[in-house]
Amino acid sequence: MNQVDPYLIPALDGVAYGLLLFVVAAGLVLSFGVAGILNLAHGTLYAIGAYVAAILSDGSWLALLLALAVGVGAATAGGAALSGMLAPVPRGDHLTQALLTFGVALAGGSLLVMAFGAENLPVRVPATVDRPVDLAGHAYAGYRLVFIAVAAALALALHAVVTRTRAGMLVRAAVDDPDMVACLGVNPERVRLGVLAASGALAGAAGVLGAPIIGPGPSTAATVLLLSLVVVVLGGRNGHSSVVATLVAALAVGQIQTLGVALAPTAAPFLLFAAMAAVLAARSHGLIRRWSPA
Amino acid sequence: MYRSKILAGLLALGTALAAVGCGGEPEGSPGTIKVGLLASLSGTYQAIGTDMRDGFQLYLRTHGGKLGGHPIELVVADEGDGPPTAVPAATKLVKQDRVSVLTGIVGGGSAAAVYPVLTEAKIPFIGANARPAFKDVSRVWHTSYLSQETGASVAQYVRDHVEGSVYAIGPDYQGGHDQLKGFTDAFTKAGGTLANADGKTRFTPFPTTTNFTPYFAQIKASGAKAVYTFYAGTAAIDFVKQYSQSEIKDLPLYAAGFLTEGGVLNAQGDAARGIYSVLNYSPDLDNAENRSFVAAWKENHDGPPTTYAMASYDAAAVLDKAIGAAGDNPTPESINRAIGQLGQIDSPRGAWQFSKTTHSPVQKWYLRQVRQDGRALSNMVVTDLATVGK
Numbered sequence: 309m310n311q312v313d314p315y316l317i318p319a320l321d322g323v324a325y326g327l328l329l330f331v332v333a334a335g336l337v338l339s340f341g342v343a344g345i346l347n348l349a350h351g352t353l354y355a356i357g358a359y360v361a362a363i364l365s366d367g368s369w370l371a372l373l374l375a376l377a378v379g380v381g382a383a384t385a386g387g388a389a390l391s392g393m394l395a396p397v398p399r400g401d402h403l404t405q406a407l408l409t410f411g412v413a414l415a416g417g418s419l420l421v422m423a424f425g426a427e428n429l430p431v432r433v434p435a436t437v438d439r440p441v442d443l444a445g446h447a448y449a450g451y452r453l454v455f456i457a458v459a460a461a462l463a464l465a466l467h468a469v470v471t472r473t474r475a476g477m478l479v480r481a482a483v484d485d486p487d488m489v490a491c492l493g494v495n496p497e498r499v500r501l502g503v504l505a506a507s508g509a510l511a512g513a514a515g516v517l518g519a520p521i522i523g524p525g526p527s528t529a530a531t532v533l534l535l536s537l538v539v540v541v542l543g544g545r546n547g548h549s550s551v552v553a554t555l556v557a558a559l560a561v562g563q564i565q566t567l568g569v570a571l572a573p574t575a576a577p578f579l580l581f582a583a584m585a586a587v588l589a590a591r592s593h594g595l596i597r598r599w600s601p602a
Numbered sequence: 603m604y605r606s607k608i609l610a611g612l613l614a615l616g617t618a619l620a621a622v623g624c625g626g627e628p629e630g631s632p633g634t635i636k637v638g639l640l641a642s643l644s645g646t647y648q649a650i651g652t653d654m655r656d657g658f659q660l661y662l663r664t665h666g667g668k669l670g671g672h673p674i675e676l677v678v679a680d681e682g683d684g685p686p687t688a689v690p691a692a693t694k695l696v697k698q699d700r701v702s703v704l705t706g707i708v709g710g711g712s713a714a715a716v717y718p719v720l721t722e723a724k725i726p727f728i729g730a731n732a733r734p735a736f737k738d739v740s741r742v743w744h745t746s747y748l749s750q751e752t753g754a755s756v757a758q759y760v761r762d763h764v765e766g767s768v769y770a771i772g773p774d775y776q777g778g779h780d781q782l783k784g785f786t787d788a789f790t791k792a793g794g795t796l797a798n799a800d801g802k803t804r805f806t807p808f809p810t811t812t813n814f815t816p817y818f819a820q821i822k823a824s825g826a827k828a829v830y831t832f833y834a835g836t837a838a839i840d841f842v843k844q845y846s847q848s849e850i851k852d853l854p855l856y857a858a859g860f861l862t863e864g865g866v867l868n869a870q871g872d873a874a875r876g877i878y879s880v881l882n883y884s885p886d887l888d889n890a891e892n893r894s895f896v897a898a899w900k901e902n903h904d905g906p907p908t909t910y911a912m913a914s915y916d917a918a919a920v921l922d923k924a925i926g927a928a929g930d931n932p933t934p935e936s937i938n939r940a941i942g943q944l945g946q947i948d949s950p951r952g953a954w955q956f957s958k959t960t961h962s963p964v965q966k967w968y969l970r971q972v973r974q975d976g977r978a979l980s981n982m983v984v985t986d987l988a989t990v991g992k
Contacts, residue, residue, distance in 0.1 A: 314823040317849060321815040426648035427865040428839050440847045449847035520843075522812060523869070525836055526646065531812065570816035577774065577807040 317446045318570040319563070324452040326562020327459035328518045330555050332532055333539035334466055335510035337554045339503055340540060344483055346405045349390060349413040351533030353383040353508050355420055357515020358524035362429035365519075369434045372516075379516035380509050386416075387508020391501045399486065417529050428525030451520055458517060466510070467551045479503055535561070538580065542587055632672045635925060635932060638701035639676055640692055640716070641914075645683035646835065647708045649865045650910045654706050654730050656903070657911030661918030664898050669918065670925025672932065677701055681712050688712035689719065696723045702934050703728065705917045708910075710734040710777060717742070726938035728921060730914040732777070733962060741938050744962040745916040746909075747882055749777055751990045752858040753785025753830070755967035756880035758792050759987055760785075760856055766827030767797035768856075771817060773808035773833055781832035781858050789830075797826030814841050818848040826850075832858035839869045846873035854878065862972050862981055864908040874972045874979060882963070883909040883951040884970045884983045892950035906980060907950075916949045923947065957991045964991030 332354055339345045357379035364375040390409065397404045432438070433451045440447035470476040482489045482499040490496055515524075522531060542557035543550060564583050569576045639658055642651030655678055662674060677699045679691040688707070695701050696719055703726050707713045710732035717736060720727050729744040736742050760768060768789065772782040782803045786796060798804055799820075806817060821829060829850070833841045838861045845855060859881025862874050885896055885906035895915060899907040907915075924940040925932050932940075946953045954965035966989045970981040 314819050318816040318819050321813070325813055426644075428836050428869045430869040430871050432871070440849075440851060447847070447849040447851060449844070451847075523836075523839065527809075527836060565813060566816045568816075570819050573804060573817070573820065577810070 315567060315570055316444065317448055318566040320443070320448060321452065322563040322566035323559065324456050324459075324562070325521070325565055326559035327456055327463070328514065328521055329535055329539050329561055330558035331459050331462055331510065331514040332518065333536040333543075333554055333558055334463070334551070335507035335514070336536045336540055337543060337550050338470075338479075338510065339507040344400060345394065345500065345504065346402045346409065347390060347504065347507065348406055348409040348533060349386075349416060350409075350507070350511055350536060351529035351531070352413045352416040352420070353386050353511035354515040354518070354522075354532045355417070355524060355529040356383050356386060357512035358431070358519040358522070358528055359420060359424050359429065359515075360512075361516040361519035362424075362431045362524045365432040367432045367435045367438070369436075371432075372434055376513065376516045380512040383508040383512025383515065384505050385508070387504040387506070387511070388501060390508070391504040394500070394504075395497065413529060413533070417526070420529075421526050424524070426526055428523055431519040431523050433520045455517060455521070462510075462513070463551070463555055467555075470551050475502070538584055542584060633931065634673045634675050635669070635703075636675045636677060636699060636701040637669075637921065638692075638695035638699060638704040639678045639706045639914075640681050640688065640695060640704060640712075641678070641706040642682060642708045643678070643680040645687075647681075647683070650708050650731065650908075651681060651706075653864065653908050653910040654708065654914035656899075657730075657907070657914035658705065658918045660895075660898055660902075660911070661915045661922070664894075665918075665922065669922040670928065670932070672925055681706070681708055684709055684711045685715035689715050692716040692719050696720070696725060701725065702932070703921065703937055705921070706730055706914065708732060723934075725934045726941065728917040728941075730917045731910060734776075739961040742961055743920070743941055743956060745920060746913045746962070747965070748960060748962050748991075749780030750784030750787075752880055752967070753781055753783075753832070754788040755988045755990045756830075756856060756969060757785055757788035757794070759969060759985075760828065760830060761789060761792040761794040764794075764828040764854065767795040767825065768828045768830055769797040769821045769824055769826035770803040770830050771821070772803060772805060772831055773811070773837055774805035775808045778805065778808065778832060782830075785830050785832075785858075797821070797824040799824065809837065811837065812840050814844045815848065818845065818850050821853070822849050826853065828854045828856060830856045831861065834860040834863075835866065838862070838866045842866075842870045842877065843873045856880070859883075859909065859970065859981070864905070864910065867972065867979060867981070868905070871979070875974075877972045878984070879970050879972075879981060880967055880987060881909055881970060881981070882965050882967055883912045884968050884981050886975070886980065886982050887951065887968070889950070889952060891948050895950040905978070909951075912950050916947065916951075919947055919949065920944065959992065962991065965989065 336350045339347045360379035360382060361375045364378060365371050393408060394405060437450040437454050439450050441450045441453055478494060478499060482496050486496045522528060539554060539558045539561055543554040564580055568579045639655060641654045642648055667673060677695055679695050681688040681691060695704060704720060705728040707729055708731050713729060713732050714734040726741045731746050733744045733746060733748055770782055770786050772778040786803055845851060855877050857877060857879045859879040862877055862879050867874055896907060920941060923944055924937050927940040928936040946955050952966055954963040957964050967987040969984045969987050971984050972979055973982045975982060
């Protein structure tokens with residue numbers, strides 16, 4: 309066995325984990341990085357998707373598709389409802405946004421526990437991929453391979469929408485110059501509604517597809533929110549490049565959490581946050597620009 | 603000095619008031635005794651806490667609401683996630699409800715923080731789960747176990763049945779350290795070899811570790827022939843699900859019983875099949891006490907009872923015997939003295955008794971394996987292991 313061999317699987321798993329973080333964080337980047345709305349209830353929207361997956365999954369592909377439709381629908385509605393609650397809050401008032409959405413997250417978390425109980429729920433993966441796959445002499449979870457493909461496709465689609473479509477352009481324009489967008493006859497309120505609904509849809513999709521990896525339970529929302537915030541902070545920068553930057557940041561976090569831990573297990577407790585501190589120390593302007601009103 | 607005089611005065615006053623209170627009762631009818639039960643009814647440990655409450659209440663229900671011939675008024679309070687909620691709740695039970703004895707407590711941190719409240723009031727505590735280190739156990743009793751005992755009891759069996767080295771891995775907090783140390787100390791003493799690179803247990807960050815794949819790669823590279831672990835709660839679910847699809851899926855997995863106990867087994871599903879675990883209880887134990895305990899439990903619950911419910915049920919059994927032996931007007935002091943003189947306690951886990959030195963059970967441990975039991979997966983006894991405790 310050579311020197312590289314033991315690290316193949318952690319490296320591959322880092323890609324799967326990174327892509328999960330990307331899909332989770334992309335919704336947050338969309339609302340925060342692109343539209344300037346700080347949504348701390350984002351993890352709760354993921355949890356909704358994950359609970360839907362747990363309730364509907366029965367080991368068939370049809371159930372997974374149904375869960376995807378219901379989960380995305382519910383989380384989209386949740387995002388739209390948040391948009392309604394945020395309507396009276398002035399643009400760029402991140403403190404109020406944070407307090408409001410954090411309150412919603414706390415209440416939503418309690419409601420989810422009341423509805424589904426305090427236990428972590430099992431999630432069933434379609435039977436055809438619920439087994440280890442042989443990769444160059446190593447076993448790797450089949451579902452995670454499928455997940456890598458699906459999440460990569462989602463990333464491409466999201467990038468295309470933000471950079472190439474009229475909707476994506478409107479969102480970016482509404483950040484740069486909301487008054488001008490309003491003059492052009494587009495209601496900024498509707499842009500915000502659209503962004504939060506799309507962000508919710510992404511969180512819901514991530515929740516349904518990611519449930520076998522980060523499963524539904526009382527601590528899901530907090531875990532997901534923390535990891536997404538790390539990715540958003542590491543991604544830095546504003547505007548159009550955010551999808552690519554987020555993907556790079558998410559993949560980096562994925563590798564730190566898997567390959568990094570395999571290489572330096574004793575450093576595992578602080579590896580992620582040490583990396584985050586190092587990035588911030590080197591290029592803090594990315595973060596500072598983000599917090600200033602667009 | 604001064605303080606103890608005041609305390610003595612208050613105690614005398616309390617006894618006098620209690621005597622006045624008893625005066626109205628008809629001659630010969632035993633007075634009601636207040637028992638406080640503190641357990642996590644909300645938060646992370648809600649599942650364990652409700653099991654403990656239900657276990658105690660089950661004993662009361664099946665014994666006519668009486669312990670030792672006295673009607674029992676059970677006052678339940680919520681321990682929450684730890685000391686910030688547990689201490690006020692315990693203080694209320696002691697100062698306001700004036701309970702004669704306290705039972706329950708899920709978390710080690712809570713138990714340690716509540717301890718001064720109980721010592722000050724001189725109330726005996728029958729713990730039914732976590733047992734942190736106490737300076738003085740004269741009023742502290744546990745119906746559960748000491749953390750090191752779990753791994754110690756299975757070490758010889760693993761040594762005898764695994765041909766090669768064993769990799770030890772667990773969560774990086776006090777409970778995890780105690781659990782793993784119990785195993786590794788006894789295992790190396792029995793002549794076993796750890797597969798871990800430097801002979802030291804691999805501890806994973808807690809609770810932040812959700813992905814165990816990098817550790818599995820290390821275990822594979824170490825050439826281990828089996829794995830010993832302890833995880834509980836969410837970490838147990840992640841560990842087991844990922845293990846079953848990892849490159850070490852064919853290595854036998856031995857664990858402290860909490861890995862597959864209660865609700866987590868349901869969430870793990872098929873991934874848990876075949877896992878060996880060691881615990882002081884299994885719902886399929888073949889003895890009369892256990893058969894009636896399991897049958898009564900299943901009247902109100904979907905799944906089989908857990909060790910948490912069993913330990914709390916036993917706390918009630920201990921009080922039943924002790925209150926019966928504590929005279930006509932049991933006081934916290936006389937109940938505590940009576941507990942110290944109890945002999946064997948018949949329990950669903952098999953008979954056990956309190957150790958004179960640690961005040962925790964001298965009991966038998968069981969090796970269990972996750973197998974199909976009717977429609978559901980269940981922990982089923984494979985063999986008896988060592989009797990541990992002194």
